Amino acid sequence: MKYLGLFLVILSMSCLNAQTSTWSKIQEFDLPENAVWHSDVIGNLFVADKDRLTKIDTNGTKLYSQSIKSLGRISRIESINALKIILFSEEQQLIAFTDNTLTSIQGMMSLSELGFGYVTMIAASNQPNKIWVFDQINSKITLFDLSNTKQSQEVDNLRGLLKSKEITRMEERDGKLFLSDNEHQLFILDTYGSLIDLHKLGMEAQFELMDRTILLINDGRIEEYDLISRKKTQIDLPFTKFDKVQWRTPFLYVEESQVLSKYKRKLAD
DSSP states (O other), rough: OOEEEEEOOOOOOOGGOOOOEEEEEEEEEETTTTTTEOOOTTTEEEEEEEEEEEOOOOOEEEEEEEEEGGGOOEEEEEEEEEEEEEEEEEETTTTEETTOOOOOOEEEEEEEEEOOSSSEEEEOSSSEEEEEEEETTTTTTEEOOOOSSGOOOEOOOOOHHHHOEEEEEEETTTEEEEEETSSEEEEEEESSOEEEEEEESOOOOBBBBSSSSEEETTTTEEEEEEEOOEEEEEEOOOOOOOOOOOOOOOHHHHETTEEEEEEEEEEEE
């Protein structure tokens, strides 16, 4: 199923004008079928094949590989920082944590035992020891405190608050929570769950966050969307097909047909 990506990138105001980009392919990796992957902020790659997690450094060298059978199939990988990784199994409703060597730490967390109905999404928070959890059944988001569950914040009746049918993506950046839905809307909430901004994107998309600029990706096109001016600028791409993408300045990771390619973007002077 084609992944439609939307993500925020660090670019200066001068980049909002139509500038030509040149792309060079840096690396290429083969992926297992139905693999889940994630790049952390410094460019390390984490690839999950069912219950097995592998870490690949920025030079393309496989550093560690670990099987976490009690977790089951890994459905999402999140990096809190370069030293701590969160693994989420939607199938088992479990969360696990590893350090930068993929050694398990903190033990396993059962979301069902913590009172959640059915969690479909998690997102790392910039706040220490906290993660966002989306409970689809109860239409609730929780800023979950891993060290003290009594300190967790909840926003109930999320669909009613946003007047949205289905939340498709959740991410936090710089003290703001970003949510997208199946009606091509982007919601921005503060850490207390209050809606502070709404964008009608005009296309179906998921997203990743960096700064104030959004890259809308659809059918081989990228349009750069500024959150303040709400203007779009088309960006040239070195490819036309993809299954999933992720941006890590200045690199773009592109998955196509079980091959993960790493491109570097350079803006023309």
